[in-house]
Amino acid sequence: MARRADEEYDYLFKVVLIGDSGVGKSNLLSRFTRNEFCLESKSTIGVEFATRTLQVEGKTIKAQIWDTAGQERYRAITSAYYRGALGALLVYDVTKPTTFENVSRWLKELRDHADSNIVIMLIGNKTDLKHLRGVATEDAQSYAEKEGLSFIETSALEAINVEKAFQTILGEIYRIISKKTLSSDEPAPTSIKEGKTLVVEGSEANTKKPCCSST
Amino acid sequence: MISPAPVEVLKVEGEGDSRFIELRGVQWRIHLGILPCSASVDELRRVTADARRRYAGVRRRLLVDPQFLKDENNSPDRVMDNPLSQNPDSMWGRFFRNAELEKMVDQDLSRLYPEHGSYFQTPACQGILRRILLLWCLRHPEYGYRQGKYIINMQSHEWMHELLAPLLYVLHVDVRRLSEVRKVYEHHYNDNFDDLSFPESDLVLNYKSLKVATEIEDGNSFQRNEAKISSLNELGPEIQTIVLLTDAYGAEGELGILPSERFIEHDAYCMFDALMGGASGAVAMAEFFTPSPSIGSHTGLPPVIEASSALYHLLSLVDSSLHSHLVELGVEPQYFALRWFRVLFGREFLLEDLLSIWDEIFASDNCKLSLGAEDEESNVGVLQSPRGAFISAMAVSMLLHLRSSLLATENATSCLQRLLNFPENADVKKLIEKAKSLQSLALETSVCCPDPSPVGAFDRSKSKTARGHSLSSGSISPTTPLNLIPESYWEKKWRVLHKEEEVQRGSTGKARRHPGKRHCQREQLGSEDDFEKEEYYGLVLRRILSVKRLSAHTGSEENSRTSSSSSTMLSSRANDLENDLERSSVASSSSADENDVEPDKEELCVGMHKDPDLPVSDTISDTSDKSSADTIGKQLVGTKERKLLSGKFQWLWKFGKGGEGTFERGGNTEASRSSSIGNSQKIVPVSSTLDGCGTLPGDTADRNVMGTLKNIGQSMLENIQVIESVLQQERNQVGSVENLSKSVLVGKGQVKAVAALKELRKISNILSEM
Numbered sequence: 001m002a003r004r005a006d007e008e009y010d011y012l013f014k015v016v017l018i019g020d021s022g023v024g025k026s027n028l029l030s031r032f033t034r035n036e037f038c039l040e041s042k043s044t045i046g047v048e049f050a051t052r053t054l055q056v057e058g059k060t061i062k063a064q065i066w067d068t069a070g071q072e073r074y075r076a077i078t079s080a081y082y083r084g085a086l087g088a089l090l091v092y093d094v095t096k097p098t099t100f101e102n103v104s105r106w107l108k109e110l111r112d113h114a115d116s117n118i119v120i121m122l123i124g125n126k127t128d129l130k131h132l133r134g135v136a137t138e139d140a141q142s143y144a145e146k147e148g149l150s151f152i153e154t155s156a157l158e159a160i161n162v163e164k165a166f167q168t169i170l171g172e173i174y175r176i177i178s179k180k181t182l183s184s185d186e187p188a189p190t191s192i193k194e195g196k197t198l199v200v201e202g203s204e205a206n207t208k209k210p211c212c213s214s215t
Numbered sequence: 216m217i218s219p220a221p222v223e224v225l226k227v228e229g230e231g232d233s234r235f236i237e238l239r240g241v242q243w244r245i246h247l248g249i250l251p252c253s254a255s256v257d258e259l260r261r262v263t264a265d266a267r268r269r270y271a272g273v274r275r276r277l278l279v280d281p282q283f284l285k286d287e288n289n290s291p292d293r294v295m296d297n298p299l300s301q302n303p304d305s306m307w308g309r310f311f312r313n314a315e316l317e318k319m320v321d322q323d324l325s326r327l328y329p330e331h332g333s334y335f336q337t338p339a340c341q342g343i344l345r346r347i348l349l350l351w352c353l354r355h356p357e358y359g360y361r362q363g364k365y366i367i368n369m370q371s372h373e374w375m376h377e378l379l380a381p382l383l384y385v386l387h388v389d390v391r392r393l394s395e396v397r398k399v400y401e402h403h404y405n406d407n408f409d410d411l412s413f414p415e416s417d418l419v420l421n422y423k424s425l426k427v428a429t430e431i432e433d434g435n436s437f438q439r440n441e442a443k444i445s446s447l448n449e450l451g452p453e454i455q456t457i458v459l460l461t462d463a464y465g466a467e468g469e470l471g472i473l474p475s476e477r478f479i480e481h482d483a484y485c486m487f488d489a490l491m492g493g494a495s496g497a498v499a500m501a502e503f504f505t506p507s508p509s510i511g512s513h514t515g516l517p518p519v520i521e522a523s524s525a526l527y528h529l530l531s532l533v534d535s536s537l538h539s540h541l542v543e544l545g546v547e548p549q550y551f552a553l554r555w556f557r558v559l560f561g562r563e564f565l566l567e568d569l570l571s572i573w574d575e576i577f578a579s580d581n582c583k584l585s586l587g588a589e590d591e592e593s594n595v596g597v598l599q600s601p602r603g604a605f606i607s608a609m610a611v612s613m614l615l616h617l618r619s620s621l622l623a624t625e626n627a628t629s630c631l632q633r634l635l636n637f638p639e640n641a642d643v644k645k646l647i648e649k650a651k652s653l654q655s656l657a658l659e660t661s662v663c664c665p666d667p668s669p670v671g672a673f674d675r676s677k678s679k680t681a682r683g684h685s686l687s688s689g690s691i692s693p694t695t696p697l698n699l700i701p702e703s704y705w706e707k708k709w710r711v712l713h714k715e716e717e718v719q720r721g722s723t724g725k726a727r728r729h730p731g732k733r734h735c736q737r738e739q740l741g742s743e744d745d746f747e748k749e750e751y752y753g754l755v756l757r758r759i760l761s762v763k764r765l766s767a768h769t770g771s772e773e774n775s776r777t778s779s780s781s782s783t784m785l786s787s788r789a790n791d792l793e794n795d796l797e798r799s800s801v802a803s804s805s806s807a808d809e810n811d812v813e814p815d816k817e818e819l820c821v822g823m824h825k826d827p828d829l830p831v832s833d834t835i836s837d838t839s840d841k842s843s844a845d846t847i848g849k850q851l852v853g854t855k856e857r858k859l860l861s862g863k864f865q866w867l868w869k870f871g872k873g874g875e876g877t878f879e880r881g882g883n884t885e886a887s888r889s890s891s892i893g894n895s896q897k898i899v900p901v902s903s904t905l906d907g908c909g910t911l912p913g914d915t916a917d918r919n920v921m922g923t924l925k926n927i928g929q930s931m932l933e934n935i936q937v938i939e940s941v942l943q944q945e946r947n948q949v950g951s952v953e954n955l956s957k958s959v960l961v962g963k964g965q966v967k968a969v970a971a972l973k974e975l976r977k978i979s980n981i982l983s984e985m
Contacts, residue, residue, distance in 0.1 A: 045374055045562065046553035048635060051628070064628060077549055 009053050009062035013173050014084050015166075016066045016114075018106050019091035020099040024125040027156040028091065029067045032166050037157050044069040047081060056170045063170055082114040086177070087121070087169045092140075094124040094153065095132040100140065107147060119176065121169045124153040127160065234456045239570065240389035240482065241460075241473055243382070246577035248494035249485050256459045260471030267470055267481040277353045278346065334387065335380060343383060343480040344376055347487055351375070355491075355501070375491070377558040378500055381569060382486045389474035396457050496581025497600035503557045522556055523548035525598050526610045529657050533611055537618055544627045551634040555610055563613070568643040572609065575647050579605040579654070604658035605650060611657070612649040616641055928982025935975050938968070 017025040026044055030036045033050035049066040068081050090106050092099040103122065110118060122144045124135060137153060144151035150168060154161040235241040241259075244250045249266060250259050334340060459465060460473035470478075493499025502518040516524075527548045531538040541548075554562055560572055579602040598607050614621070617633055624630035 042377075042562070043374065045557055047550055047631075049628070049631070077553065080547060080550065 009060040011059060011174065011177065012062045012064060013086050013170055013177075014064045014066065015087040015089060015169060015173075016081060016085045017068070017089050017091060018109070019089075019123075020093070020096075020102050020106075021069065023091045023093040023096070023099050024156050025067050025089075025091050028089070028123070028125060028154065028162060028165075029065050031156045031159055031162045032063075033065065035159070037159070039157075046077060054167070054170070056167060056174050059174060061170050061174065063166065065166075078109075078113055082110070082118075085114055085118060086173045087119040088114060089121050089123050089165065089169060090149070091123045091125050092135065093126050094135045094140075095126055095129045097134045100124075100135045103143070117176070119169055119172045120147075120149045121165065121172075122147075122149045122151045123165055124151075125156060127153045128155040128158045234453065237392060237453055238389045238457070238460075238474060239574070240382075240386040240486075243385060243573070243577050244482070244486060247486055247489040248496075248581070249489050256456065257466040259473060260460070260466040263473055263478075263482070264467035264470040266485045267478050270481040270484050273354065274346065274350060277350055334384065340383065340387075343483065344379060347379060347383075347480065347484045348376055350484065351487060351491065374558050375487075375504070377561045378490060379483065379487045381561065381566065381573060382490070383479065383483045384566065385570065386474065386479045386482050386486075390476045390479065393457060393461055393474045396454060397461070400454065400458060493581060496602065497583040498581055498598065498603045498606065500557075500559065519553055519556055520549050522598050522603075522607070523552040526552050526607050529607050529611050529653065529660060530614055532656065532660060533653060534615060534618065537614065537621060540622055541630065544624065544630050546627050546630050546634070550631055552610060554635075555613070556606065559606070560609065560613075563637040564641075564643065565639065571643055572647060575651070576602060576605055576609070598657075601654065601658055605654045608653035608657040609646070609650040611653055612646045613637060613641075615649065616646060924982050928979045931975060931979035931982065935972055935979065938972060 017029060019025055021043065026041050026048070027037050029048075029050055030038065030041070033052040044067055047066060047068045049064060051062055051064045053060060053062045055061070066081060066085070068077065088110055090103060090110075092103055094100075107120070110120060122140060124137070124140050127133075140153075141151055150172065152161055152165045152168065154165055156162055235245070241250070244263075245252045250262055254262070335344075461475075463469050463472060465471055469475075472478075475482075491499065491501040493502075503522070504519075527538060527541075530541075559569075559576065561569055564572065579600070581600045581602040583600050598604060614634075617637070620633050621630055624633065
């Protein structure tokens with residue numbers, strides 16, 4: 001029960017991981033939330049998620065990261081998956097050009113299902129496999145610029161840039177949220193600090209209704 | 216040590232062939248429809264041999280051996296069959312395509328069952344798995360390839376190997392078992408005639424491979440110097456069967472040897488194919504992999520989603536409070552059930568446990584059921600067989616196992632987190648037992664109500680026949696109009712079932728006397744004194760009790776309102792502490808409400824009293840029941856009917872082994888939580904005592920008053936503990952100094968609640984000391 005530290009936070013941000021099957025989404029998640037990496041992790045079925053509380057720009061943020069099977073095409077799942085997501089990590093495998101080619105497909109998926117203001121970050125994973133690289137950093141960089149995404153290359157195996165990637169996207173989300181909060185007629189900033197009430201809880205808050213009812 | 220997987224599974228009912236109780240692989244093949252049931256050994260061997268031949272043929276046709284390609288003389292048409300050929304149907308095209316698919320299959324295989332890595336990671340085993348998956352995907356392009364193009368579709372075969380691996384493992388265990396038997400009864404395999412021993416080379420090849428396997432198993436506890444048994448007939452029937460099944464001279468010779476190391480691959484393919492295709496039954500695992508609705512499904516939902524909603528429907532009947540809790544949190548069933556169903560619970564249990572679950576799944580018949588009313592289209596076609604019902608019931612059983620833990624969650628996230636991390640130490644036997652007890656209900660609701668007349672009123676004729684593997688074409692009513700209006704489907708279903716319930720009430724009235732008899736004991740225990748005492752009950756329990764008192768005083772009409780009011784309580788939720796308390800009490804009150812339905816009472820009484828000879832006065836309960844069932848107000852219809860169903864379930868339940876309390880308690884991980892399960896059950900006696908306050912207390916009953924009060928006190932104590940633990944949790948969660956407003960709010964509620972709890976404790980102490 002003594003999860004005290006875990007339960008105190010200023011904001012709760014939901015972030016989804018998307019990208020082709022086998023690009024290392026689950027391992028990015030486990031590296032970030034548990035600092036674990038498993039070479040033989042089983043492929044995800046349906047959804048999985050994990051949380052981690054961390055400091056971003058002086059605020060305690062509880063990040064709720066959702067991970068889904070790269071090939072999950074069930075609308076009843078996807079709609080719930082994207083609902084309330086404030087950020088998306090779009091992952092490809094730097095050793096597999098096809099996974100990079102599919103990035104545009106995933107962007108379309110995001111546009112169809114997620115909130116239009118969602119913060120998207122492009123992640124090229126598996127940089128540890130240097131000799132197998134198939135996607136040049138510059139190509140991805142310029143693509144990201146063209147699409148207005150932030151970009152980073154990571155290695156979940158070597159724990160390179162994973163922390164930074166999440167820090168960056170959570171920071172971006174925070175900046176957007178706090179801007180929103182300021183612009184809206186919120187009372188005194190002290191009450192903002194009261195935390196929980198202001199939590200950007202993803203679940204029901206979203207105005208965008210899925211086009212089909214899932215029940 | 217003897218057998219890696221002791222097949223001590225609960226005996227399979229009905230068609231289960233006890234001859235093969237030790238050979239799970241054979242048993243499963245019979246259940247999966249590959250081998251005929253109750254056939255002679257020769258027949259089994261023949262069917263097996265045929266299946267193996269078929270597989271060998273398919274493998275020869277579809278898998279391209281690169282060695283073969285190198286030998287250019289073998290290629291009949293060099294224009295078409297060269298490595299640069301663009302023709303996808305050329306040998307080389309096939310070869311490259313296969314190689315690509317193979318690569319992906321390999322990726323999945325390396326992730327297989329790390330705990331059994333020693334077996335699954337062997338090159339031989341990986342090769343078998345790979346070939347089977349490859350062949351299956353090649354034979355079922357709709358699952359393996361994107362239509363039209365030869366681009367591999369990642370969609371579906373990702374987890375197929377998790378369905379295949381247990382099958383292979385079971386066959387492997389069979390072979391090991393066989394080698395043990397062979398070791399002990401070696402002389403039965405020897406060709407000794409009149410002291411003339413044939414050289415070993417005369418024996419069939421298979422014997423050698425078995426010998427190798429035998430040698431590996433050195434730690435065997437079988438004694439070689441066992442008393443010599445001269446004739447086969449002196450062996451036990453089971454050993455006899457094994458010897459016959461493995462006799463190389465039997466029907467089909469070596470090809471007919473049933474558990475055979477050489478043909479594990481062939482056999483596993485047959486099993487996998489049957490499992491995926493469903494062998495013309497309702498549950499075809501492959502359907503759980505498709506995102507498109509099954510043919511004929513009027514819901515337009517993918518099968519796995521349909522199955523998920525069927526699971527929730529069953530849950531709503533079995534445990535409406537848990538169901539509504541999940542629904543309120545927004546936890547849709549597919550979030551977790553997708554994984555449960557797709558690999559048939561393979562991710563939630565260890566392999567050994569999984570095998571016993573699969574034993575039960577396969578033992579349940581997979582014939583599509585459509586009792587009489589074919590037009591009754593259910594939206595759960597995938598699970599419309601006893602097997603499907605069991606799968607659904609198993610899932611509900613798992614949910615019930617987590618019940619208290621789930622009820623304690625306040626948001627979808629934490630709830631899902633618990634659902635997605637099913638405790639590994641769960642008692643599988645109990646889960647299975649529970650699932651079995653729910654199976655008939657699941658079947659009943661998934662198929663259709665056996666009473667055809669009300670069903671006719673809600674004709675929903677279907678194109679179900681189009682669903683490919685329909686065995687039930689005989690019972691189709693082609694005249695019924697096609698009606699695709701999906702509105703209020705379940706409401707209708709409830710109504711139908713409700714009617715049935717009433718019918719049952721009428722017809723089985725006599726049979727119920729017995730439960731009624733018991734019930735009255737408790738009725739007599741209630742007295743006005745109890746009510747006075749209750750005045751002290753804190754704000755928590757007062758809610759339930761007032762509801763109950765109402766019903767006791769004002770009779771049947773109020774009764775129905777009572778149940779509805781409690782379910783409105785269920786559905787109205789806020790996030791503050793008081794509500795939290797309410798929630799836990801609501802859970803209790805809702806099951807107390809199920810008291811309205813008589814069978815439930817019986818179950819409870821059984822738990823409460825041991826003394827069978829007590830005065831009878833079941834009239835009150837009977838009439839109130841009937842009238843409550845009859846006088847449901849319009850706006851109450853839905854709720855009430857649900858209640859009735861819950862009651863009905865309770866009635867079914869008693870046929871299952873083990874009461875809810877014990878079951879859930881035993882399997883629970885957290886002590887504090889487990890008490891809250893007991894909670895919902897235990898509270899019932901409290902309120903039902905009040906139910907019968909009007910009845911005269913009899914002499915015999917007096918003797919039991921003390922015991923009952925003690926019990927009440929005991930159960931109150933338990934309930935208090937639950938509430939306290941919830942409070943504790945809440946406190947931990949909002950311990951932050953920063954969350955001032957929240958803490959203040961919480962603080963107020965908590966002070967009240969704590970005070971109330973203290974009072975309650977006093978009362979319950981008094982009670983239990985009586």
